[in-house]
Amino acid sequence: MLITIWWVISDGDTTSWIIGVPTVAATLWWSLRQPSASQPLPRLIGLIRFIPYFLWESLRGGIDVARIAFSARIAMRPHFCTYILNLPEGPARRVFINAVSLLPGTLSADIRDERLLVHRLRSGPEDNHDLQACERRVADLFGFSISPMKTRS
Known part of the structure; x- marks a missing residue:
């Protein structure tokens, strides 16, 4: 935004x-960093590590979507997948949900309980690995340790 x-x-x-x-x-x-009911704040070291990741993924996402849109050879296979959230409610989860839309070919579509509905332009064997990596980065930003990831397509 x-x-x-x-x-x-x-x-x-x-x-x-x-x-x-x-x-x-x-x-x-x-x-x-604005106070909210006992929500953890981003750590400066986490922010320093997150910004390059954020910028790189934003660039990759823009290039990938443009490549798909302008290439007749790349087949789009749009679909939805469900990702089970591991971050607690609050700022960390909101940052993750917004960051998902910057990953190549993904868009946060809906959230219900602990599940995020993600729209993808293509499917592949690595489905949700990028979401897991992003969630780990956001967890590091806020100093969280999150449990092993569970996903469902």
């Missing part, structure tokens, strides 16, 4: 990202 706001404010000028990336990161960090 913050990236979209920055993109609109800067009128799509890519050179503005020199200021935009640190501004978005600082705003995200500040907003997540």
Whole structure:
């Protein structure tokens, strides 16, 4: 959301990202640090490790979707899968759910109880491995230790 706001404010000028990336990161960090009923806050070291991952996956996601959209040779096989959430309710879970939409070919579609419905443009043998990796990164951001992942397609 913050990236979209920055993109609109800067009128799509890519050179503005020199200021935009640190501004978005600082705003995200500040907003997540706002007190809420005993919710854990992101750790600075976790944020330092998460930002490069976030930027890389955002770039990969954009390139992958563009490649699929403009290539007649790449077959899209859109489908939904269910991912069982391991993060507790609160800021960490919200960051994860939003970050899923930045992974290549994925979109958080719905959440019910402890299950996240994810729309994918393609299926593959690695389905949900990217979600597990992302959830581990978000857990590290907030200093959580999460149990082994369970998924269902």
